[in-house]
Amino acid sequence: MKVSFKKLEDMTADELKWIRNDELSQLSPSLRSHIRLRNPSAIERLIFEIIREFEMKLPYYEVNINGMLLQLLTCIPAKL
Incomplete structure (x- = not known):
């Protein structure tokens, strides 16, 4: 799975053929647009790591970003 940082219009x-259906929208309970995190510093650290990885574009950076996005999802509490 690739991650694109482009806008749809760009x-x-x-x-555009690479875009899949939004599987996360089918989660029960659904993810809210605003949540209170137990550990916001971990989320912030991961987001900045993802941005840094994207900007550096080292070999296999796309694979690393995918793994970091999965880590980000696991930081979100199961019960929102």
Whole structure:
């Protein structure tokens, strides 16, 4: 799974074909647009790591970003 940081209007037709259905929207309970985190510093650290990884573009950075996004999802509490 690739992560794109482009806006939809900036993507080519080929890039738009890579977009999948939003599987997270089918979660029960659904993710809220505003949540209170137990450990916001961990979330902030991961977000900045993802940004830094994207900017550095080291070998296999896309794989690393995907893994970091999964870590980010696991930091969100199960019961919101």
